[in-house]
Amino acid sequence: MTMKEIHSDADRRALLEKLRGQLSPEDESALQRILADKDAQQRLLSTPQARELMKQLFGK
Numbered sequence: 879m880t881m882k883e884i885h886s887d888a889d890r891r892a893l894l895e896k897l898r899g900q901l902s903p904e905d906e907s908a909l910q911r912i913l914a915d916k917d918a919q920q921r922l923l924s925t926p927q928a929r930e931l932m933k934q935l936f937g938k
Contacts, residue, residue, distance in 0.1 A: 884935060 884890055901909065912918045922928055 890935065 884893060898906065898909070912922055923932075
C-alpha cells in the first residue's frame with residue numbers, strides 16, 4: 879500500500895496495523911505508553927516530522 883492508495887479510514891487502519899506488525903516488542907511497548915499518555919501524544923504530534931507525515935496521510 880502506497881501513500882497514493884490510502885483513501886479511507888479503513889486504508890489508514892490497515893496501514894497502521896501493517897506498520898505496527900513490523901515493530902519490535904520494545905518499540906510496540908513504547909508506542910503503547912505514548913498512546914496511553916495524552917501529553918506524550920501531543921509532544922509527538924507537534925514535531926515537524928509528525929506534521930509532515932499527517933499532511934501526506936490526510937492531505938491537511
